[in-house]
Amino acid sequence: MLGENGLEVPLKNGETAYFNYYWLRDNCPASFDPETRERVFDIFAEESRPQAVSATVSNGYLEVTWAGAGHVTHMPLETLSNYAEGRKRADPANLVRKPWYADHYPAVGRFAHADLVADKANVKSWVETMLTDGVALITGLPDTDAALLETASLIGHVRPSYFGLVFEVKTHIKPTNLAFTSKALELHTDLPSEDFAPGVQFLHCRANSVEGGDSLFVDGLAVAEDFRKLYPEDFDLLVSTDVPYYCEHDTFDMRARQRVIELDEYGNISGVTISQHQADIFDLPQRELDRFYPAFCRFGRMMQEEKYLMRFRLNAGECIVFDNHRIVHGRAAYSATSGDRHLRGCYTDRGEMRSTYRILSGEGRFK
Numbered sequence: 107m108l109g110e111n112g113l114e115v116p117l118k119n120g121e122t123a124y125f126n127y128y129w130l131r132d133n134c135p136a137s138f139d140p141e142t143r144e145r146v147f148d149i150f151a152e153e154s155r156p157q158a159v160s161a162t163v164s165n166g167y168l169e170v171t172w173a174g175a176g177h178v179t180h181m182p183l184e185t186l187s188n189y190a191e192g193r194k195r196a197d198p199a200n201l202v203r204k205p206w207y208a209d210h211y212p213a214v215g216r217f218a219h220a221d222l223v224a225d226k227a228n229v230k231s232w233v234e235t236m237l238t239d240g241v242a243l244i245t246g247l248p249d250t251d252a253a254l255l256e257t258a259s260l261i262g263h264v265r266p267s268y269f270g271l272v273f274e275v276k277t278h279i280k281p282t283n284l285a286f287t288s289k290a291l292e293l294h295t296d297l298p299s300e301d302f303a304p305g306v307q308f309l310h311c312r313a314n315s316v317e318g319g320d321s322l323f324v325d326g327l328a329v330a331e332d333f334r335k336l337y338p339e340d341f342d343l344l345v346s347t348d349v350p351y352y353c354e355h356d357t358f359d360m361r362a363r364q365r366v367i368e369l370d371e372y373g374n375i376s377g378v379t380i381s382q383h384q385a386d387i388f389d390l391p392q393r394e395l396d397r398f399y400p401a402f403c404r405f406g407r408m409m410q411e412e413k414y415l416m417r418f419r420l421n422a423g424e425c426i427v428f429d430n431h432r433i434v435h436g437r438a439a440y441s442a443t444s445g446d447r448h449l450r451g452c453y454t455d456r457g458e459m460r461s462t463y464r465i466l467s468g469e470g471r472f473k
């Protein structure tokens with residue numbers, strides 16, 4: 107049972123599985139501090155490679171005595187079973203994403219602000235909708251500055267952008283972004299010029315009495331999945347080419363590179379990043395652009411097809427929340443003199459949202 111680099115352990119059903127000595131020693135339950143729950147064992151400090159001198163299985167545990175100082179590891183067989191086949195650790199937040207199309211508006215998950223504040227179970231349902239659909243509507247938000255930050259903090263820390271902690275989408279006198287004008291805003295994801303573009307976007311509608319200004323939302327995932335089937339070679343270009351983005355004004359000069367289509371660790375499509383108003387002058391080799399530009403334009407045009415375009419009017423008191431790496435959004439032009447239009451926005455991160463979901467699911471290694 108003891109080998110040179112590892113050992114064979116009998117698990118359930120009479121099968122045996124191989125485990126590497128470094129892995130067994132590094133992940134000994136005694137390696138983790140019960141208070142911080144972090145690993146406190148330092149495998150780099152070991153003078154020689156871990157070597158078992160004896161190993162037995164009894165009462166659901168593997169017991170290994172190690173050479174050297176004679177440390178003993180008691181490892182539950184259940185833990186070993188989870189890692190026997192080298193499969194990725196199960197993640198409750200890894201829900202199947204459901205693509206949606208132009209007719210999605212009546213089915214958009216709606217959650218009343220008061221219900222979210224009152225009961226965490228409602229927050230869990232909301233995050234579940236965010237993970238599967240990428241978009242949800244919060245209703246009944248108070249018309250206060252605090253309401254937006256209070257709502258966002260239910261799923262993660264509010265994270266600033268180079269516009270600050272919050273941003274106000276209304277007609278600005280000296281605009282630094284197309285959103286801050288009354289012009290039409292092409293379909294885009296926000297701030298790809300940031301190294302780590304914001305993950306989740308909140309837009310609290312405080313007033314919307316203007317003519318025009320309808321919201322346009324597209325599930326980039328739905329478009330990218332169809333694109334993958336129709337144009338596999340173009341798809342490969344869009345998942346592998348770094349596109350430069352910028353946002354430059356008097357006091358900032360943001361630059362970053364992003365890929366148009368994002369894949370997750372399983373190879374599934376998890377998002378898109380696109381913004382013509384922040385796309386920098388492409389500095390790719392001109393010959394590569396012979397292939398890239400047609401693919402890029404084909405995707406951009408497909409994204410604008412009616413079958414994908416969810417068009418609706420955001421009403422005062424509503425807050426639309428969406429995955430900024432998946433949902434592409436835009437706005438029809440409006441008449442600035444026909445009334446008031448004011449959205450107050452902020453961002454949180456996707457990783458924190460998934461963390462919130464795992465906590466509310468009650469699943470984890472330390473439960």
Ligand SMILES: [Fe+2]
Pocket residue numbers: 285294295296435
């Ligand atoms: Fe935007």
